[in-house]
Amino acid sequence: MKLYLEGHEYKYAVEQMLLTLYPEERPEYPAGRPEGKRMEIRLSEGEKRLTASCLLVNEQGRFSGRACADRAGLGGALEIERKAQRLVKNAMYRAALRAGREKPVWGALTGVRPGKLLSAFLEQGMSEKNALERFIREFDVSRERAELCLDASRCTLKAVESLEERDVCLYVGIPFCPTRCAYCSFVSQSVEKSMKLIPPFLEALEQELRATARQVRALGLRVVSIYFGGGTPTTLSAPQLDRLCALLAEEFDLSALREYTVEAGRPDTITEEKLRVLKKHGVDRVSVNPQTMSDRVLETIGRKHTAADIESALACVRRVGGFAVNMDLIAGLPADSVEGFSETLDRVLALGPENITVHTLSLKKGSRITLEGTDLPDAGAVGQMLDLAGQRLRASGYGPYYLYRQKFMSGGFENVGWTRPGYANLYNICIMEELCSILALGGGGSTKLIRRDGGRNIRLMAPKYPLEYIQNIEKTCAEKESITAFYETR
Ligand code: SF4
Structure with missing residues (x-):
């Protein structure tokens, strides 16, 4: 055009x-x-x-x-x-x-954080009813999506009330996975090829961790949440996880920590030994992500595991105990159907995770699906899958607590985090609603320094390729000086 x-x-x-x-x-x-x-x-x-x-x-x-x-x-x-x-x-x-x-379901809204606008109306003191009507009127959002947003905004407001000015979240990016999924554009190196990069990567991460912790201590920032993402952090061995968690506890004051999450997305990386190490260090949340419980779809998207592997990984998590579990699902995967997605929902609900995140497939430029072209469910079918998820999850006692959108999402829909009462993940709310600064460490880490007064936020990106991350570690550590500059000029 x-x-x-x-x-x-x-x-x-x-x-x-x-x-x-x-x-x-x-x-x-x-x-x-x-x-x-x-x-x-x-x-x-x-x-x-x-x-x-x-x-x-x-x-x-x-x-x-x-x-x-x-x-x-x-x-x-x-x-x-x-x-x-x-x-x-x-x-x-x-x-x-x-x-x-x-008319798109999200009307004239284009951004990744639709909930932020509605939350802002509520924070200005508007009643829920008026905020909802203004949101619908101003952005032409469908009533259904606006109500979804309102539910999430209630959780946002609760989180806002619970946070203090110097509270921050820590993100640790581990950009390694056992194999690469077909829909993934995230550069998570295949372990087979890059196993040798893990030790130097961890050394560089240690350097960045210490540089960041020095500033956090000097500025009196309070770490309230830690989130290990990736990649798949549990690609690391039990001793590597042990060392990393011990270092975090040594360098940061974690006495105000409210939650500690580690993504253990791929069942082929989960072992009882690793879970026990994580538990020992206070990790109280893990993600075990099936994406789908259809073996045929799993094979199509290049996940080298079955639905039964997910069930036994989850049984292992429950056996070790002490973790709230999130499970990610994706609506719109190749070779999936509304019926197939419905069966996935049934099987996941039967496992009783505390959180279920329902994503809409977002096709990234570098992903294998985009490059090779694959038959995908159309936008109408994806819409039905999401409607089904909403109905089934609400009926099973879950409520939406955060949501976001991405570019190139099938049908222009959204990703929604659902939670059983009392298990909302603070980190997810903070990052999506930009409630406090996120200090990121590791590959692909995106540090975001947030101004809640409406001023410009600052973003610092670390390289996501492990080799590039290792080679640029001095620069990444030097850029962390901006954290001090940011807080001192507020
Ligand atoms: S587990 Fe996640 S990060 Fe790793 S290859 Fe699959 S989609 Fe990408």
Whole structure:
């Protein structure tokens, strides 16, 4: 789609909306005013009002959309900029709907954190009813999705109340897996090929851990949650996990820790010995992720285990005891069907995990499925799977506690974390709702320093390839100095 911008340079906002409305289109910016099929998106900033307009020209005709807002009540430049971007998106959205585009389930929302907007209304003191109606009206979100968001927002508000200003979460990224799944674009090295990189990776991680801990101590930050992700952290051996957990406890004051999670996603990496090591160090949550309980689908997506392996891994977790368990499922996997997904739900519910996270398949550019092309359930079937999950989970006593969206999600749907009462994972809420800073260590770790006053957040990314991470460790450690700078200038 040819795009023509006038009065603004909000390319990112425009492209996000284009992806939501016309995922099959790629943005083009020809020199000068384009002809033919195109979107012309204008913004005018008057003294009193901001006005965005969009002219969409396609084979069916010319369609226009408009959105405006009063400048009064908008704070500084950042708030005005955010509002202007929202108006630009709304104008595009309205033009596309006039052109007959089907309304997306999340309406005009494009971001990964839809719940943040609704939570913000509630934090401003709005009643739940008014916040919900405004959310639906302003962003044209379906009532069903808005209500899902409201449930999650209630958990967000509870988390907000429980957090103090200097509370932080720690994330530890272990970018290794036994084999690579077909839908994965995350560079998690196959252990067969990269086993030799694990020891130098752990050495580099130790260096980063110590550099970060020095700042946490000096700044008086309080670690309330630890989350090991990846990759699959339980790819590490029991002694390696033991050493890493011991080092964390040595370097950080964990007396205020409220939860300690380790992803043990692949059953082929779970052993009783590793679980006992984790338990000894206070880990009280693990993820055992089937994605599906259909052996045929597991084989199609390249997971080298069966549903029965998941059941025995879970039995092992329960035998060791003391862990709340999360299980991840994915709606929309190749070779799956609504009936198959329904059976998966039954089998997982029978295992009684404390959390179930229902993802929608998101096809990343580098994944094998995208590269090779595979038959996937269509958006209608994925929608049915998610509806089924919602009904079945609610009926079984689970409630939604956080949600987020990703690019390239089948049908533009969402991922939802469901929990039995009292088991919500604080880390997931904090990262999705940006409630406190996340200090990340390890491969692919994304440190996010959060300003809850609406100011700009700061993000520091560590390389995700193990070799690159090892080679750049000095730089990664040096960048951690920004943590001090961030907190000292607040
Ligand atoms: S377990 Fe997760 S990170 Fe590892 S290859 Fe599979 S999808 Fe990727």
